[in-house]
Amino acid sequence: MWVVVVNIRARLNSCHRASSSPPGYHELLQDLKGRIRAAQVQAAFAVNRELILLYWSIGRDLSQRFAAEEWGGKIIDRLARDLQTEFPGVEGFSPRNLRYMRSLAEAWPDEEILQQLVAKLPWSHNVRVLDRIKDRPTREWYLRAAVEYGWSRDVLVLQIKSGLHEREGKALTNFPRALPPPDSDMAEQILKDPYNFDFLTVTATAREREIERGLLTHLRDLLLELGRGFSFVGSQVPVIVDEQTFYIDLLFYHVRLHRYFVFDLLCGRPHNSSSVAQPVMWRSANQAAIFTPFQYLNAT
Numbered sequence: 001m002w003v004v005v006v007n008i009r010a011r012l013n014s015c016h017r018a019s020s021s022p023p024g025y026h027e028l029l030q031d032l033k034g035r036i037r038a039a040q041v042q043a044a045f046a047v048n049r050e051l052i053l054l055y056w057s058i059g060r061d062l063s064q065r066f067a068a069e070e071w072g073g074k075i076i077d078r079l080a081r082d083l084q085t086e087f088p089g090v091e092g093f094s095p096r097n098l099r100y101m102r103s104l105a106e107a108w109p110d111e112e113i114l115q116q117l118v119a120k121l122p123w124s125h126n127v128r129v130l131d132r133i134k135d136r137p138t139r140e141w142y143l144r145a146a147v148e149y150g151w152s153r154d155v156l157v158l159q160i161k162s163g164l165h166e167r168e169g170k171a172l173t174n175f176p177r178a179l180p181p182p183d184s185d186m187a188e189q190i191l192k193d194p195y196n197f198d199f200l201t202v203t204a205t206a207r208e209r210e211i212e213r214g215l216l217t218h219l220r221d222l223l224l225e226l227g228r229g230f231s232f233v234g235s236q237v238p239v240i241v242d243e244q245t246f247y248i249d250l251l252f253y254h255v256r257l258h259r260y261f262v263f264d265l266l267c268g269r270p271h272n273s274s275s276v277a278q279p280v281m282w283r284s285a286n287q288a289a290i291f292t293p294f295q296y297l298n299a300t
Contacts, residue, residue, distance in 0.1 A: 045120065052119040052126065055092070059105030062098065092123075103130050107139065117143050122186070124153045132160050141165045150184020229256040 065071055076095050083093035091097075107130060108114050117140065118126060125146055133139045142165065146156050223230050233251040250263035 048122055049119045051092075052121075052123060053114070055097075055101045055123065056105050056108070056114055056118070058098070059101030059103070060109075062102045063105050066102070100127055100130065107136070113140070117147070120147055122153070125151075125156055125186075128153060128157050128160070132157070138165055146186065150186040152185035152188075155185060226252070229254045230261070231255060233260070 062076070076098050080093055080095040080098055084090070087093060104118070104126060108118050121143060125143070129139050129142055133142065142156065142160060145151070145159070145164070151159065223232065230252045231254075233253050235248075235250050237248040237251045239248060248262050248264075252261040252263070253259070254261060
């Protein structure tokens, strides 16, 4: 994480000038927020569907190869190593997951139910059902119930442990919903599913956004850690430098030093050149000093 001390008051003041809202603006804003969130959930479920179909097809191929060519168990470990070499950082191709893919394909050989039900749930839900339930009708009941009520993974496990299907009746015709509710726990969980992020290879960026949201959630504690004199200005604040727009992850203002403090959040090592180039460009354009957080706090 970098802390960049930059004197950019004039630029930012122009970005934050208050403006009156025209009639109907707030209603439009709320409508757009709802539509955007719904589209995000639909996109996440679309990615999840492709992921589950891929896992199932890999599992089907493994099952067929093991049956036809009498492969030994060590082939799974070798295949996992080769896939992880080709797709570094993607956790979905571990030996354990490859074995679950084979189990998934053997548990659901019918592609119709795969498309209509299994591919609608996150991978972690399918794994828990495979682990905890052995007969197909009961597996299908819990998967349909999870879709209907939008259960999170932990709620699904709790309902399995409690034997909900025994109390509610085993009929499979009581679940008409095609997808989980967009405001359900499952929808929230699938938006953050690490298997989906790994599949799209956007893990580092997503985690940085999660760090930023976590810091904003605990903003008061963060201000106390920074020390006296800091006030929060905003997140993802646009700054134009040499006709290029940069976005500040977290922006603070120090009332005693009369300076803005820019936090650029990096998850681990910088994952691309722009992560390092961005504060350097701010520095060259604004003659800023760059410190690590501890260097700055110790200096003051």
